[in-house]
Amino acid sequence: MKARVTVTLRNGVLDPQGQAIQHALGSLGFEGVENVRQGKVIEFDIDAASDDEARGTVKDMCEKLLANTVIETYSVEILH
């Protein structure tokens, strides 16, 4: 099955990439854009007997490698 992990910075953590995008959008004439935040998305195929097993394994991956839980939060989706 396919898993998608979305990792985003916690609220309150400065996001210079997001600020750069916001300024660039303003320079291009896009107005009314606020609170730009950039995160990352990681997609992969995983062998698992069930959705629940896959979800558990992927959460474990997030805690150990994919996210820095001090400054980032993550969400896990299992797709088919």
Place this chain on the structure above:
Amino acid sequence: MKARVTVTLRNGVLDPQGQAIQHALGSLGFEGVENVRQGKVIEFDIDAASDDEARGTVKDMCEKLLANTVIETYSVEILH
């Protein structure tokens, strides 16, 4: 309203970050993980009169700034 843009590399475009993650997961003992691809997600608030208007504006942003459409594809979600 809130917009979320997900930008991922096109199929066939080499993804060294994804490969690094795949190797690191293997080193940590996670098996059966394949085809790891890393992309980015950009979330922001946008002023617009309707969902359709917001979607059109955000697609324009993707074409002009957020995605390099030669090697990347993007998807747009409008949230509330």
